[in-house]
Amino acid sequence: MTAQQKQRVGAALASLVLGILGLVLIGPLGSIPAVICGHMALSRIKKSPDALGGGGLALAGLILGYVQIGLMAIMLPLLAAILIPAITRATSSAGMVATVANGANIYQSAFAAQMDAEVRDDGTTAWPRKGEYRTSTEYFIHLVESKAMAVSYAFFAAPGIPPAKSTDARDFKAENNAWRLVLGLDEAPEGTPFLFTRNYDPDTLPSGDGPMVLNDAPPFGTKGVVVVLKGGSAYFLKGNQLKNIFFNPAETPASDNIAIVGP
Numbered sequence: 001m002t003a004q005q006k007q008r009v010g011a012a013l014a015s016l017v018l019g020i021l022g023l024v025l026i027g028p029l030g031s032i033p034a035v036i037c038g039h040m041a042l043s044r045i046k047k048s049p050d051a052l053g054g055g056g057l058a059l060a061g062l063i064l065g066y067v068q069i070g071l072m073a074i075m076l077p078l079l080a081a082i083l084i085p086a087i088t089r090a091t092s093s094a095g096m097v098a099t100v101a102n103g104a105n106i107y108q109s110a111f112a113a114q115m116d117a118e119v120r121d122d123g124t125t126a127w128p129r130k131g132e133y134r135t136s137t138e139y140f141i142h143l144v145e146s147k148a149m150a151v152s153y154a155f156f157a158a159p160g161i162p163p164a165k166s167t168d169a170r171d172f173k174a175e176n177n178a179w180r181l182v183l184g185l186d187e188a189p190e191g192t193p194f195l196f197t198r199n200y201d202p203d204t205l206p207s208g209d210g211p212m213v214l215n216d217a218p219p220f221g222t223k224g225v226v227v228v229l230k231g232g233s234a235y236f237l238k239g240n241q242l243k244n245i246f247f248n249p250a251e252t253p254a255s256d257n258i259a260i261v262g263p
Helices: 003-026 028-047 055-120 136-145
Strands: 179-183 193-197 224-229 234-238 259-261
Touching: 003 028, 003 055, 028 055, 055 136, 055 193, 055 224, 055 234, 136 179
Parallel strands: none
Antiparallel strands: 179 193, 179 259, 193 224, 224 234
16 A cells, blocks of 8 residues: 555545544534545545545545534524523623622712711712702713712713713713713612613602613613612612612602702
8 A cells, every 4th residue: 555545545534533523522623624534535535446445434524524514503503592692691781780880989989078078067068969960971070070089081981881081071971971860869868869870761760669661772771770879779670670669769759859860
């Protein structure tokens, strides 16, 4: 047997070995080379059928390789249908967790400033009053410019909301702000919403056990909403949790002293 013959028989054997390895261990890393080697071997054997052998090995390797490719063609769409929603849910939840942390930090900064105002007893307050700010964007600019928060304006973004990567208030626009703000919380009990993400847009504070209706818009669409309460609790609601009682656990009623402003 010549070196050339050994090489051609080797291609047939390689096809079978790769087909078996692809089936039990390495998947497409074995099945695709098995098909290539099998076709190469059969092509060479066909040209010199009297001198070369190994057609059975090559054919077995081809069958194993094509079977695995066929299975992959069936399984990949099924796996995608399972994994893509799971990955999307995981990504959305991770974004909500990060937004919860940012919202809690905003509250802590506002609360610290409110405590300082009480110590000074100068008639000022960090709790935004109704009519004091037209938008939550104005309020956040106040927090940064008053040094209550030492952050860039990107801090007030969230997934799907383009961040303003700047400390210049002129660069911070409504489209860079993920939050709605509740004004007039001086006399409101703890458990009243202070901040919540802009994909929820109630006219007044809701109460009772009714459902929340979210807008299909950033940052989280209809998947969920992040809420920060007076008192410091911060969390996200989604699915069966999207009820008024979980959004406003203090059941603070709408009043003339309380207003909701958007970005």
